Amino acid sequence: MAGKCLALVVPAGHAQRVRTLLKQRGWLNPTFRVVRNEDGSTSIPVISCDVSDWLVLLSEAGLESNKKLGTPDWRLVEGIEFPLCRHSPSPHERLFKAVSSILELHRDGPELPPDWRDQLPRRWERHGDLAIVDQQAFASPFWDSFAPELWTAVTKALGVRRLAKQGRVQPDGFRTPTVTLLLGSDGLVERRENGISYTWDICTCMFSTGNAQEKQRAAMWDCTGETVCDMYAGIGYFTLPVLVHGRAKLVLACEWNPNALHWLSVNLQRNGVSNRCRVLPGDNRKLSLDEEVDRVLMGILPQDPAALPVACNLLRRDRGGRIHLHLTVTSFPEATRSDKRTTWLAAAQSEAQRVETLLDESRAGKWKAVVEDVFRVKSYAPHMTHVVADILCRPH
Known part of the structure; x- marks a missing residue:
């Protein structure tokens, strides 16, 4: 199945950044999937908006922009055919389902905190096979009674093998992070950005x-x-x-x-x-x-x-x-x-x-x-x- 809509065509190297900015502003058309073109560019399905808004977004994405609708770096094209999106559960939906299944298995266990849903991770960073959840996640000691079964379920929902929880930065002058490893034996990770490889230990260094x-x-x-x-x-x-x-x-x-x-x-x-x-x-x-x-x-x-x-x-x-x-x-x-x-x-x-x-x-x-x-x-x-x-x- 396919359909047609307005497309923003950008270089492939900028596509992820542009797509993120579009999604943040609500300009990404969720009905269709992004398409990689034969010339190496990427077509992104978008919702029409004011030209001045496009120029601001493209400038933030690091693309050349001027008052014309299109430059060598980007262009808007009407009536591009896109494949329809197939709905799949979001990471948040998978996470909620995984945690709920663990709680159901242990329904005779400790009493649920009234705000347990609010303690599920709302954001996380992923580095290779390790995810770091924010410090507000799983804040109650209640969750520890389900370890490591719970942490295993969370990693599967997030598509990783190791799980860590972010804490406050230590006031030691080195900005040393306070990180708790929930599942896994070490915090060693590698990340590639813009063709550069970064390796570090999340337990001792910020990123x-x-x-x-x-x-x-x-x-x-x-x-x-x-x-x-x-x-x-x-x-x-x-x-x-x-x-x-x-x-x-x-x-x-x-x-x-x-x-x-x-x-x-x-x-x-x-x-x-x-x-x-x-x-x-x-x-x-x-x-x-x-x-x-x-x-x-x-x-x-x-x-x-x-x-x-x-x-x-x-x-x-x-x-x-x-x-x-x-x-x-x-x-x-x-x-x-x-x-x-x-x-x-x-x-x-x-x-x-x-x-x-x-x-x-x-x-x-x-x-x-x-x-x-x-x-x-x-x-x-x-x-x-x-x-x-x-x-x-x-x-x-």
Whole structure:
């Protein structure tokens, strides 16, 4: 069975991101399935909407956009034939059914908490054969009485073999996660993003899937011939994209978490770029470097006020460079998309002014720090957005 509808045709490499954004906005046509075309592009069934909305969505997805309906990167096509979707239970439906069957088998066991349905996982991250559920899931000790049978049923419903539960980040300076393994003997996982392999232990190191779009953006920078300093390298979140795809000449990777340092070394080797990276263990605020750099990556939240002077001091004295500064900005639900962006730009310009002042105070002559652009990464907390400001710094 098939039918016809409006199609958004995009490169296959962008299809997953575009489909996710369409689904979030309610523009994905759920009646039909996505189709892979012979020319390597992907056709996505969509519901018609205003052209300006398309341009915003495509910009978020990293695709070229202009005021015309179509560019070399994407196009809207009327009347494309799509196969109809066959309904299959969603992961949430499978999860509810699996848990309900376990409770039915043990109906003579402990009394059910009145809010037991609310304690089922609402979201999870999947890394290979391991799923990590959020910390609100299975919160009552009631669930422990059904282990490991319950955890086995949950893993089958989610299509994995190992199960873990996320806890709060420890206040140890290393942002060490608190993770409880519910099923499985270890937390070692591997994930591929944009042609890059990341390996780490979920019990000792953080990994935010919400930063995927920013990592993809970093991979698009042309860093040929550049020396880059990643002040918060972790396991290689941004270090690897600028080495593998950005072709940086050298990356100075700063990290003080011993566990992250181990996996950073592993990931550099596995991706074949260890010869262009110098790992600097320890506190980045105490750096003593001979090199001057073209680009500084400051990918950590919350910001460390003491780190920005260090970043400014690393920039080349003859021609400056760029600082990619991550920050949080407060925004309110009633604000329009335009109002939110205005707020982000204002926050970025405030940081650029601070950078300019630091450069003026620490170096001879006047400097100019300009916000080239600001990009949304993800929601950070209620009414708070994680953004990245690209700040270009030049002697004036």
